[in-house]
Amino acid sequence: xxxxxxxxxxxxxxxxxxxxxxxxxxxxxxxxxxxxxxxxxxxxxxxxxxxxxxxxxxxxxxxxxxxxxxxxxxxxxxxxxxxxxxxxxxxxxxxxxxxxxxxxxxxxxxxxxxxxxxxxxxxxxxxxxxxxxxxxxxxxxxxxxxxxxxxxxxxxxxxxxxxxxxxxxxxxxxxxxxxxxxxxxxxxxxxxxxxxxxxxxxxxxxxxxxxxxxxxxxxxxxxxxxxxxxxxxxxxxxxxxxxxxxxxxxxxxxxxxxxxxxxxxxxxxxxxxxxxxxxxxxxxxxxxxxxxxxxxxxxxxxxxxxxxxxxxxxxxx
Numbered sequence: 001x002x003x004x005x006x007x008x009x010x011x012x013x014x015x016x017x018x019x020x021x022x023x024x025x026x027x028x029x030x031x032x033x034x035x036x037x038x039x040x041x042x043x044x045x046x047x048x049x050x051x052x053x054x055x056x057x058x059x060x061x062x063x064x065x066x067x068x069x070x071x072x073x074x075x076x077x078x079x080x081x082x083x084x085x086x087x088x089x090x091x092x093x094x095x096x097x098x099x100x101x102x103x104x105x106x107x108x109x110x111x112x113x114x115x116x117x118x119x120x121x122x123x124x125x126x127x128x129x130x131x132x133x134x135x136x137x138x139x140x141x142x143x144x145x146x147x148x149x150x151x152x153x154x155x156x157x158x159x160x161x162x163x164x165x166x167x168x169x170x171x172x173x174x175x176x177x178x179x180x181x182x183x184x185x186x187x188x189x190x191x192x193x194x195x196x197x198x199x200x201x202x203x204x205x206x207x208x209x210x211x212x213x214x215x216x217x218x219x220x221x222x223x224x225x226x227x228x229x230x231x232x233x234x235x236x237x238x239x240x241x242x243x244x245x246x247x248x249x250x251x252x253x254x255x256x257x258x259x260x261x262x263x264x265x266x267x268x269x270x271x272x273x274x275x276x277x278x279x280x281x282x283x284x285x286x287x288x289x290x291x292x293x294x295x296x297x298x299x300x301x302x303x304x305x306x307x308x309x310x311x312x313x314x315x316x317x
Contacts, residue, residue, distance in 0.1 A: 003025075004028045005030070006031075007078075013185055015082075016184060017227035019049055032058035034059050035057065060100070061107070066111050070119070075117075077234045080104060080123050090148055091280050094149035098156070101157055105123055108121060109164040120172075120234050121173070123173070124230070125154050125161075126151065127288065129155045131144070132282070132284055137288065139243055140243055140292055158241075173239040175230055175242055176241065176243045176244060178286060180221040180223040181312060182311070191259075194259050199263075208272045209270045212273065215284070219246055219248065222301065222307070222311070226244060228302075229242075236296060242296065243289065245290040246305070249287045249288075253271065259313050263313060
C-alpha cells in the first residue's frame with residue numbers, strides 16, 4: 001500500500017525539509033497551499049524536489065476544504081506546519097495568529113474524527129508556549145504560560161491535539177519545537193537578517209550591526225534535524241507530546257559572533273542592541289530537556305551549534 005503524507009505548510013522552511021526526507025523514503029507527498037498559482041514554492045525548488053511534491057489547494061481555516069482534502073487523499077500521516085510563523089508579527093496581528101494556527105488544527109482533527117481515518121496527526125507546537133521561565137529547564141510536564149499571541153495560539157493547538165487524542169482516540173502527537181534555522185528561513189527572521197547584515201557590513205554599506213535583545217538564550221536547532229524529529233515521532237506506535245531540542249542553549253550574541261567569524265569579522269566593535277527592535281514582551285531564555293524524545297525514538301540533532309553558524313554563513317542546505 002502506498003504511503004501518503006499530507007503536509008500543511010509544505011512551502012515553509014521545515015515543511016520543505018520534511019518533504020525531502022519523506023520523498024527519499026518513497027512516500028507520496030501532498031503539500032497544501034491556499035493558492036498554488038500565487039504561493040512562492042522557492043524552497044521546494046531550491047531543494048530540488050518541487051516536481052515530486054503534489055501541490056493541492058486547501059484553505060486550512062475552512063473546515064470543508066480540509067475535510068475534502070483528507071477524504072480525497074486518505075493520508076497515512078498529516079503534519080501541521082502552517083500558520084503565522086513570526087512571534088513578533090503576532091503582537092500586531094493577533095487575530096491572524098489565532099486564525100492561522102489554532103483553527104486549522106481543530107479542522108484537521110475534527111475531519112479525521114468524522115471520517116474515521118486511520119491517520120497519524122503531528123502538530124508543530126512551540127517552546128513559546130512555556131513563556132518566560134529563565135531559571136527552569138523545560139520538558140513536557142513544565143508549566144505553560146505564553147507571553148505572545150503566537151504562544152497563545154500554539155498553546156491552543158497543543159491542547160486541542162491532546163483533547164482529540166484522549167477524548168476521541170485519534171492518533172495525535174505534539175512536537176514542541178525550539179528555534180530551528182537554515183538558509184531557507186524567510187528574510188524577516190533574525191538569522192536571515194544576521195547573514196544579510198554581515199554581508200552589508202563586509203561590503204561597507206553599514207557601520208554597525210543593530211539588533212534587539214542580544215542576550216536572549218535559545219536552544220538552536222538545524223531545520224532539517226527538526227524535520228527528522230517530526231518524521232521519527234510519526235513512526236511511533238503510540239502518540240505523545242515531545243520537546244524537540246538539543247539540550248544546549250546559547251545567546252543570540254553568541255550565534256551572531258560565530259556566524260561573523262565565518263565571514264572573517266570580529267563583531268565586538270560593530271554589534272549594537274536597540275530597544276526599538278525588541279518585542280513588547282520577550283522570553284529571556286529557553287533551556288530544554290529533550291530526553292523523552294531521545295528515549296522514545298533515538299533521535300538527536302546531527303548538526304551542532306557551531307555547524308549551524310557555519311552552514312548559515314555559507315548557505316549550505
